[in-house]
Amino acid sequence: MKIVRNKPRLLGRESTWGRLLLCTATFTMVFCLGAKILGTRYGIYADGRIYKCMPYTLFILDKWHRKGEVGDYFAFRAKDAAIFKNGAVLAKQFVAGFNDTVEITADEAIKVNDKTVRRGLNLASLMNRDREDFMGKAVIEKGDYYALGSTSDSFDSRYWGTVNENQIIGQLYPVF
Structure with a gap:
């Protein structure tokens, strides 16, 4: 029996798991940094x-x-x-x-x-x-x-x- 390993897809193209992990980590850091910057400027008053x-x-x-x-x-x-x-x-x-x-x-x-x-x-x-x-x-x-x-x-x-x-x-x- 042959083992088939699926390669991940990134933006519609075949990629590697390392590249997918790097993109995910980069997106997470940018998102968290943006939220932190917005949080230092804006808030809610109720x-x-x-x-x-x-x-x-x-x-x-x-x-x-x-x-x-x-x-x-x-x-x-x-x-x-x-x-x-x-x-x-x-x-x-x-x-x-x-x-x-x-x-x-x-x-x-x-x-x-x-x-x-x-x-x-x-x-x-x-x-x-x-x-x-x-x-x-x-x-x-x-x-x-x-x-x-x-x-x-x-x-x-x-x-x-x-x-x-x-x-x-x-x-x-x-x-x-």
Whole structure:
């Protein structure tokens, strides 16, 4: 009886087992390296809370894009944010930046450069403070951003102040 040994096929052509093993090892290394590179730049941010302060639940996090831009969503680390521990990861929309004027009026309008962007101070009582304590006008300093959620009961810059650029983890791109 004659033993028939099948030769492997690589890209439709007859090959050797050594060449097939080399191609498989090369593909595996390239795939793992690509996944590692993507993993250092991108991540997933999911808001699993019952009471959401933003219109999205799932985001792609770009850790290489750490330059804040007004209108975009960003993830950052909490610093002196009262109910959040320092270092907790938060996500909000940056609505004002350097030289913008932010004002909270008596009718609880949050205005950026005289344009109303949000309303409400629903969480003032949670901090055992009067709503009037948060009212006033300020100009945003260089390197700082005013960050808001999209609801009136979002715990954000109207209660704990601005986010400094050194707190930024990266830009968030909404998925859904």
